[in-house]
Structures are given as structure tokens and as C-alpha cells.
Amino acid sequence: MNKKPTIRDVAKQAGVSPATVSYVLNDVKKVSDKTKTVVLEAIEQLNYYPDFTAVSLSKKKSNLIGIMLPIIEDSPASVFKNNLYYNEFVSGVELVARNRKFDTMITGVGDLDECKNWIMKRNIDGLIILGMFPESLYNELKSINIPIALIDTYEDYTNLFNNVKVNDKYGGYLAAKHLIELGHRNIAFVATNLLMSPVDRKRYQGFEQALKEAGIQPSKDLIFETLDITFEDGAKVGQELLSSNQEITGIVTVSDVLAIGMIKAIQQEGKQVPADYSIVGFDDLSICKYITPSLTTIRQDIFEKGKLAADQLVNAIESLNSEQKTIEMPVELIVRESTRSL
Amino acid sequence: MNKKPTIRDVAKQAGVSPATVSYVLNDVKKVSDKTKTVVLEAIEQLNYYPDFTAVSLSKKKSNLIGIMLPIIEDSPASVFKNNLYYNEFVSGVELVARNRKFDTMITGVGDLDECKNWIMKRNIDGLIILGMFPESLYNELKSINIPIALIDTYEDYTNLFNNVKVNDKYGGYLAAKHLIELGHRNIAFVATNLLMSPVDRKRYQGFEQALKEAGIQPSKDLIFETLDITFEDGAKVGQELLSSNQEITGIVTVSDVLAIGMIKAIQQEGKQVPADYSIVGFDDLSICKYITPSLTTIRQDIFEKGKLAADQLVNAIESLNSEQKTIEMPVELIVRESTRSL
DNA sequence: CTGAAAGCGCTTACAG
DNA sequence: CTGAAAGCGCTTACAG
Numbered sequence: 155m156n157k158k159p160t161i162r163d164v165a166k167q168a169g170v171s172p173a174t175v176s177y178v179l180n181d182v183k184k185v186s187d188k189t190k191t192v193v194l195e196a197i198e199q200l201n202y203y204p205d206f207t208a209v210s211l212s213k214k215k216s217n218l219i220g221i222m223l224p225i226i227e228d229s230p231a232s233v234f235k236n237n238l239y240y241n242e243f244v245s246g247v248e249l250v251a252r253n254r255k256f257d258t259m260i261t262g263v264g265d266l267d268e269c270k271n272w273i274m275k276r277n278i279d280g281l282i283i284l285g286m287f288p289e290s291l292y293n294e295l296k297s298i299n300i301p302i303a304l305i306d307t308y309e310d311y312t313n314l315f316n317n318v319k320v321n322d323k324y325g326g327y328l329a330a331k332h333l334i335e336l337g338h339r340n341i342a343f344v345a346t347n348l349l350m351s352p353v354d355r356k357r358y359q360g361f362e363q364a365l366k367e368a369g370i371q372p373s374k375d376l377i378f379e380t381l382d383i384t385f386e387d388g389a390k391v392g393q394e395l396l397s398s399n400q401e402i403t404g405i406v407t408v409s410d411v412l413a414i415g416m417i418k419a420i421q422q423e424g425k426q427v428p429a430d431y432s433i434v435g436f437d438d439l440s441i442c443k444y445i446t447p448s449l450t451t452i453r454q455d456i457f458e459k460g461k462l463a464a465d466q467l468v469n470a471i472e473s474l475n476s477e478q479k480t481i482e483m484p485v486e487l488i489v490r491e492s493t494r495s496l
Numbered sequence: 497m498n499k500k501p502t503i504r505d506v507a508k509q510a511g512v513s514p515a516t517v518s519y520v521l522n523d524v525k526k527v528s529d530k531t532k533t534v535v536l537e538a539i540e541q542l543n544y545y546p547d548f549t550a551v552s553l554s555k556k557k558s559n560l561i562g563i564m565l566p567i568i569e570d571s572p573a574s575v576f577k578n579n580l581y582y583n584e585f586v587s588g589v590e591l592v593a594r595n596r597k598f599d600t601m602i603t604g605v606g607d608l609d610e611c612k613n614w615i616m617k618r619n620i621d622g623l624i625i626l627g628m629f630p631e632s633l634y635n636e637l638k639s640i641n642i643p644i645a646l647i648d649t650y651e652d653y654t655n656l657f658n659n660v661k662v663n664d665k666y667g668g669y670l671a672a673k674h675l676i677e678l679g680h681r682n683i684a685f686v687a688t689n690l691l692m693s694p695v696d697r698k699r700y701q702g703f704e705q706a707l708k709e710a711g712i713q714p715s716k717d718l719i720f721e722t723l724d725i726t727f728e729d730g731a732k733v734g735q736e737l738l739s740s741n742q743e744i745t746g747i748v749t750v751s752d753v754l755a756i757g758m759i760k761a762i763q764q765e766g767k768q769v770p771a772d773y774s775i776v777g778f779d780d781l782s783i784c785k786y787i788t789p790s791l792t793t794i795r796q797d798i799f800e801k802g803k804l805a806a807d808q809l810v811n812a813i814e815s816l817n818s819e820q821k822t823i824e825m826p827v828e829l830i831v832r833e834s835t836r837s838l
Numbered sequence: 839c840t841g842a843a844a845g846c847g848c849t850t851a852c853a854g
Numbered sequence: 855c856t857g858a859a860a861g862c863g864c865t866t867a868c869a870g
Contacts, residue, residue, distance in 0.1 A: 158616070160847055171857045176849055186855060203616035207552045208847035211862045216549065241583045248604055257618065259601050262590055274500070274545035276599065385786045418786045444727045444760045445787050502863055513841045518865055528839060550863035553846045 159200040168196035179204060210277060219251055219467060220259045220278040222269065224285030238411065238439045239383075239456060240284065243305070246460020247282060254468045263287070270294055280467040286352070301470035303463045308352035316470060317480040318463045322353050325452040325485040326360030329406040329434040332450070332487055334368045337496035338404035338432060341365070342376045344391055344416070345408045346383060354408050357436070361406055375400060380412060388415020396423050403431060403496060410435035410442055410451055417445070417492065428494035438488055447491035454485050501542040510538035521546060552619060561593055561809060562601045562620040564611065566627030580753065580781045581725075581798060582626065585647070588802020589624060596810045605629070612636055622809040628693070643812035645805045650694035658812060659822040660805045664695050667794040667827040668702030671748040671776040674792070674829055676710045679838035680746035680774060683707070684718045686733055686758070687750045688725060696750050699778070703748055717742060722754060730757020738765050745773060745838060752777035752784055752793055759787070759834065770836035780830055789833035796827050 161179075165172040170189055177185050178193045185193075196202075210216040223240055244260065251258045259276065263269045269291065273281060280301045292311050295302055303316040333341050343361050345354035362372045378395055380387040388411060395402065396419065407413040413435035417427045427433055427447055435442060438453035462481055503521075507514040512531055519525050520535045527535075538544075552558040565582055586602065593600045601618065605611045611633070615623060622643045634653050637644055645658040668685075675683050685703050687696035704714045720737055722729040730753060737744065738761065749755040755777035759769045769775055769789055777784060780795035804823055 161849095162847080172848080173850080173857055173859095174855090177856085180849080182850090184855060189855080203613055205553075205619060205847055206617040207549055207558065207619050208862090209849080210549045211547075211553055211864090212847080212849045214862070238580065238583070241580070244602075248602060252604060257601055257603065257614070259599055260586075260590060261599065262594060271545060272599070275548040277547060277549050385782055389786070414783070414786050418788065421788055440727055441756070441783060444731070444756050446760065446763055503865095504863080514864080515841055515843095515866080516839090519840085522865080524866090526839060531839080547863055550846090551865080553848090554863080554865045556846070 158205070159202045161202075161204070163200055164193065164196045164202050167200060168193045214277075216277045216279050217256050218259055218276060218278050219247070219256050219280045219282065219464065219471075220261065220273065220276070221247055222272075222281065222283045222285075223260065223262055224287070238441070239409075239437060242439075242456040243284065243460040243463075246457040246462075247464040248460075250461045250464035250468070254464075256464075256468060270298075273298060273300075280471045282463050282467060286350075301467055303467045303470075305459070305463060306353050308356060313480075314478060316463075316466050316478050318459055318466065318483070319353075319480070320454045320459070320483045321485050322356035323360035323363075325436060325454070326357030326362075326406065327364045328360070328485065328487045329357075329436070329452050330361040330364035331367075332434060332489070333404035333406065333432055333493065334364060334370070336404075336432060336493060339370055340376070340401045341370075341404035341406060342378055342395060342400075342402045343406050344378045344380070344395070344412055346380050348377065348379060351408075357408055376402065383409045383411050385411055385415040385418070388412035389419040390415075392416035392419025393423070396420065396425070404493075405431055405433040407434060408436050410437045410439045410449060413449055413451070413492070414441070414445060417447070417449075427492050432493035432496075434493060442488075442490065450490045450493040451488050452485050453488045454483060459483060500547070501544045503544075503546070505542055506535065506538045506544050509542060510535045556619075558619045558621050559598050560601055560618060560620050561589070561598050561622045561624065561806070561813075562603065562615065562618070563589060564603055564605055564614075564623065564625045564627075566605060566629070580783070581751075581779060584781075584798040585626065585802040585805075588799040588804075589806040590802075592803045592806035592810070596806075598806075598810060612640075615640060615642075622813045624805050624809060643809055645809045645812075647801070647805060648695050650698060655822075656820060658805075658808050658820050660801055660808065660825070661695075661822070662796045662801070662825045663827050664698035665702035665705075667778060667796070668699030668704075668748065669706045670702070670827065670829045671699075671778070671794050672703040672706035673709075674776060674831070675746035675748065675774055675835065676706060676712070678746075678774060678835060681712055682718070682743045683712075683746035683748060684720055684737060684742075684744045685748050686720045686722070686737070686754055688722050690719065690721060693750075699750055718744065725751045725753050727753055727757040727760070730754035731761040732757075734758035734761025735765070738762065738767070746835075747773055747775040749776060750778050752779045752781045752791060755791055755793070755834070756783070756787060759789070759791075769834050774835035774838075776835060784830075784832065792832045792835040793830050794827050795830045796825060801825060 161172045161175050164175045175193050177183050178190050221244060248258045261272055282303045284305045289311055296314055303318060304312055306319045330341060343358055348354050348358060365372050378391050380391045413433050420427055420431055435449045435451035438451045442449040442451055503514045503517050506517045517535055519527050520532050563586060590600045603614055624645045626647045631653055638656055645660060646654055648661045672683060685700055690696055690700060707714050720733050722733045755775050762769055762773055777791045777793035780793045784791040784793050
């Protein structure tokens with residue numbers, strides 16, 4: 155094979171003009187059946203594939219959607235590493251994108267400039283953003299004229315975009331209610347920085363509401379915070395909780411990963427889950443069923459979330475429909491072995 | 497903001513020709529310092545970003561690398577879902593790519609045609625392929641003139657490409673040797689289809705060698721196979737192993753995921769790890785440390801593997817160096833709680 | 839050191 | 855129903 159054949163080669167082979175080849179490729183205008191056949195044959199013979207770079211340039215449409223993943227500030231490191239959540243999400247996006255003839259680009263985000271640069275230079279048709287970024291980014295984003303879907307955001311300025319989220323508040327509520335119904339009164343709440351994470355704050359609101367409904371006074375002392383969502387952070391906060399020497403029997407967590415890390419720490423201190431502590435995760439990652447004890451958790455369908463986000467985005471791209479929508483997905487309590495009745 | 501500024505706008509603003517702007521952008525030829533400054537200022541003022549689609553088209557280089565991930569044949573489903581391995585790998589690739597000014601596209605693979613189409617149409621500069629595909633694909637690939645890195649392949653026709661793999665045979669050897677040194681004699685080997693997976697076959701060879709060195713006769717009855725690598729498949733094969741009623745005390749596995757699923761099944765049947773069965777995983781996913789019992793495993797650095805693959809690929813792209821290289825990464829035994837001395 | 843012009847591979851009014 | 859021509863936003867010999 156020498157050079158990649160171009161539309162001119164096909165045209166020559168078929169004895170027509172490049173324009174005509176383009177017409178049959180795009181199924182546009184009425185091309186007579188016979189010329190169509192001839193062109194199709196030529197394409198077949200030459201094993202011709204249209205060059206999307208050129209197509210993008212002249213159509214001003216790239217059929218490319220981008221996913222921006224947050225990375226931890228000071229580590230120049232990895233995008234997905236250690237985060238089982240991104241995994242499933244990206245997977246959902248890719249599936250829908252592929253089925254709808256879009257390709258998927260991913261990027262971690264260093265500084266904001268780099269990020270905007272990324273969007274601009276590739277002429278991405280649509281963008282999905284996971285995680286929170288400074289408000290200034292969203293302002294910049296607004297000036298770029300492409301559909302954008304934000305995942306799990308609650309800030310005001312966030313309403314200017316499409317949104318996919320889950321009912322976080324209800325998730326927090328369900329988790330706390332479950333423990334309360336099992337007889338727990340001293341329940342800790344474990345989150346990443348509550349001030350920084352609106353998602354965690356929502357969950358905490360639900361948590362608080364359940365306590366209040368049960369006549370339990372929420373206490374700031376029972377809130378524990380971590381830097382990030384990793385097993386290690388979970389283990390750390392677990393030790394912290396144990397050495398705080400408070401009377402705690404139940405733990406609500408904003409992530410399965412954190413919960414799993416905590417269970418490990420608890421066991422290493424000679425305590426048991428659920429004998430000494432009942433603990434509830436969040437997400438329902440596939441690992442939850444397979445650890446011991448298996449993890450009671452608030453399920454959200456992350457894979458589906460990715461699919462919805464991609465579908466929403468492609469719809470917006472194709473319809474040029476610019477009204478922003480928010481999709482809220484349901485959550486569900488999955489009871490397993492990590493919680494028990496007091 | 498109206499339309500995206502083009503190179504002409506910058507040229508006009510700076511009072512020079514588009515060619516000159518291009519020269520300063522590409523740092524090519526000697527442009528006088530003052531015109532350079534003027535151009536840079538214009539770029540700044542207009543907030544100009546070069547359009548990579550156009551750049552790609554005229555340079556015939558996309559600065560794009562693709563990652564092809566295998567998907568299970570009959571599920572149209574997800575790329576990464578359930579597979580913690582891809583996670584870390586892609587993460588490594590993305591990191592290196594971004595640092596070296598490349599963007600990363602991912603795709604699952606449906607049929608082969610779709611796949612070739614994908615490569616051709618986007619003018620990808622280089623490709624990383626995870627997993628095995630029919631030989632015909634590799635033949636096609638050879639005719640496309642871009643550097644390709646294959647991950648974990650052993651087939652002959654695979655030598656025509658760059659390769660990154662780990663010392664699988666030694667991994668299998670280490671795992672078996674560890675159990676043998678702990679006094680185990682009846683050791684099962686759990687893999688996905690041995691006939692289909694060259695990686696698993698290599699590991700089995702190492703496994704076999706260790707047994708032989710210890711004077712133990714390998715037995716086909718102690719080989720167990722799964723369809724895929726999921727927790728669920730692990731649990732299934734665990735039950736199978738238990739109900740086979742063979743005298744087994746040690747288990748070597750080709751994946752942590754499988755091992756974790758097996759442990760669950762073993763526990764559910766009222767047996768214990770490592771009391772009744774010692775089990776060794778493969779990969780050393782971050783979860784290994786946090787399950788109970790924590791998992792003894794053969795560590796490979798998957799994140800690093802992704803980085804190496806990306807580096808190798810970008811090197812090949814940039815140097816037009818067409819000699820194919822194979823990188824073999826080391827493996828390491830990590831002893832934790834899932835194995836014990838008999 | 840700088841610019842005019844052709845070209846990358848396609849698409850799309852426009853004319854016939 | 856089909857084609858000539860201009861254009862998408864860049865780059866790059868070539869000439870000066």
C-alpha cells in the first residue's frame with residue numbers, strides 16, 4: 155500500500171468529479187443510482203477512507219467529544235489512577251459516543267490555560283467535565299460555543315450548562331436512615347473537605363435531615379474529612395476516627411473507596427465491621443460485593459451516568475438545541491454485610 | 497466573543513503576513529525579534545489558538561495517539577468497566593502523552609473494520625493496542641504506516657511491532673515457587689482460556705517449571721479456566737474448584753480480580769483463606785492491600801507500563817525510527833496475608 | 839528576514 | 855443529476 159487514496163483518486167477511478175464522490179459519501183442531493191454504484195465500487199476497490207481531519211476542517215465539525223478529568227493539584231500524575239469511579243463513567247461515555255459516530259478524547263487537567271487550549275485547538279464538538287474547577291474556568295467555557303455537560307456540580311454558575319447528577323441529598327438521607335433504623339444513634343459522617351465539595355455537602359444535608367427526623371442532634375465532632383478519595387485516605391481517616399475515642403457505632407461515607415480503606419483500618423486495630431462499627435459506602439462499585447464483609451452502600455449507576463451524559467451532549471450537538479438541562483439520577487440503598495442492627 | 501480568530505486575523509493585527517505568523521508559531525526560520533514580539537502581542541490580544549485540525553491537515557501529523565481496548569465480543573458494552581487494569585494503563589499513557597504534547601483518543605473495538613476505519617479516518621500518529629486480536633488485523637495494521645505498540649503479546653506476527661510486556665513466565669514461576677516454599681504441593685492454576693491467551697500460557701510455563709524443579713508433577717486436573725476477568729468469574733471458578741473435591745491447598749491465579757472473586761466464594765462455602773487455601777494474585781492492584789485477607793500477589797507496574805508504551809510510541813513517531821523494540825518489565829512477589837505456610 | 843501562492847483533503851453553494 | 859470553483863485554517867517551498 156502506498157499513499158492513502160484521496161477523494162480525487164476515487165473520483166478518477168469512478169470517472170466522476172470529487173464533488174460527486176462527496177455527495178454519495180454524505181448521502182446528500184440526489185445522485186443517480188448508477189453513478190452511486192460506480193462510486194461505491196471505486197471506494198471499495200481503492201479501500202478508501204475519508205480523512206476526518208479534512209472533513210472536520212471544511213464542515214467545521216469534528217465529531218469529537220472530550221472528557222476532562224480532574225487531577226490532584228500537586229501530583230502531575232495520573233488521571234484515572236486509583237479511581238474506580240472514572241473508569242465506569244468514561245466507559246459509558248465511550249460506548250454511547252462510538253455508537254453515535256463520535257470519538258472520545260480524554261485529558262487530565264493541569265492548569266486552566268492548558269485546558270482551554272486543549273478544547274480550542276482540537277475543535278471539540280462537545281465537552282464533558284468531571285469534577286469541580288475554579289469559577290473562572292466556567293466563565294471562559296461559556297464563551298466557547300460548544301455544548302458542555304457538567305457532572306455532579308451544584309454551584310450556581312453551573313446552571314448555564316447541561317448537568318448530570320444523582321440525588322446526593324437523598325443518598326445521604328438513605329444511608330443515615332438505614333443506620334438509624336438499625337438502632338444507631340452515634341453516627342459519624344466521613345467526607346472529603348465539606349467546604350470544598352458541594353456534592354459531599356448535599357449528602358451531608360440529607361444525613362443531617364435523617365438525624366433530625368429521628369430526634370438526634372447532629373454534631374460537628376462526628377464529621378471526619380479526608381484529602382482525597384483513595385483507599386489510603388480511607389485507612390487514615392479510619393485510624394483518626396478510632397483514636398478520637400468518641401462513642402461511634404455507625405459510619406456514613408461518601409465513597410466506597412473510603413469505606414473500604416476504613417474497614418481495613420478498623421480491622422487492623424482489632425475491631426470488627428459490623429460488630430463494632432456499621433459502615434455505609436457510596437457508589438456501589440463492583441468490588442463492594444466481593445470484599446469481606448461485603449459493603450452496604452448507596453448505589454448510583456455510574457456507567458449509566460456516563461451514557462446519559464454522552465447522550466445529552468450528542469443531542470445538544472446535533473440539534474443545536476441550546477437549552478440547558480439537568481438530569482438527576484436516582485440512588486438506592488443496597489444492604490449487605492457491613493451494617494448490623496444494634 | 498464572536499468567531500475564533502484565525503491566523504489571518506493575527507497577521508492583520510500584527511501587520512505581517514500569515515506566513516510570518518506561522519513562522520513564529522513554529523519557531524522556524526529566523527524571524528526578527530521585533531516582528532516576533534509584534535506577532536506574539538497580537539496573538540495575546542486576540543487570544544488566538546491555532547486550529548489543530550488545519551495544522552494536522554497541512555502538516556500531515558495529528559499529534560494524536562490512539563488506544564484500542566478490547567471489548568468482549570457479544571457484549572456491545574463497555575470498554576473499561578470492571579477492569580481495573582485498563583484504568584491504570586490508560587492513565588499512564590495519558591500522562592506521558594500530555595507531557596509530550598500529544599492528545600489521547602480511546603476506543604473500544606467492535607468489528608475489525610470499524611477499528612481500521614477508526615485509525616485511518618483520524619490520522620492518528622501512533623497506536624497502542626491492548627489485548628489480542630485476530631492475526632488478520634495485524635496484517636492490515638502493517639500496511640498502515642504508523643508506529644504501533646502492542647501490549648502483552650507473544651504471537652510471532654507480533655514481532656513486527658513495538659512491544660511492551662512483563663516477564664510473565666517469571667511471574668508464574670515466582671508465584672508457584674512461593675507456595676512451594678511454604679510447603680504446598682497440590683497447587684491449582686487459574687487462568688482464562690489457556691489456549692487463547694499467550695500471556696496466561698507463559699505464566700503457566702513458569703508455574704510448571706517451578707513445580708518440576710520441586711519434583712512435583714503438574715496435573716491437567718489442577719488447571720481451571722474462566723471466560724473473562726471479572727470478580728464474578730473469579731467467584732464462579734472458586735466454586736468450581738471447591739466442588740471438584742480435589743486435594744488443593746494452594747492456588748495461583750493470573751489476576752487479582754480473579755483471586756478476589758475466588759476468596760469470596762471460598763469464604764461463602766465456609767472455608768478460609770489462607771487457613772484452607774493459600775492464594776496468589778497477579779497485578780497488585782491498589783485494592784489488594786485493603787481487602788481481608790490482603791492479597792499476596794505478583795506485582796507489575798501497570799501505570800509504568802502505560803508510560804513506557806506511550807514514551808516508546810512517541811519516540812518512534814518523532815524519530816521516524818522504524819526499528820521495533822520490545823520492552824520487558826520486571827515482576828515482583830509481594831507477600832501479604834492470603835498465603836501461609838503449611 | 840518576509841510574503842505570495844500553492845497545497846493538505848474535503849465540502850458546498852452555485853450554475854448548468 | 856453533475857461539476858468547477860472557492861473555501862475551511864494552516865504550512866512550506868520558493869522567490870526576493
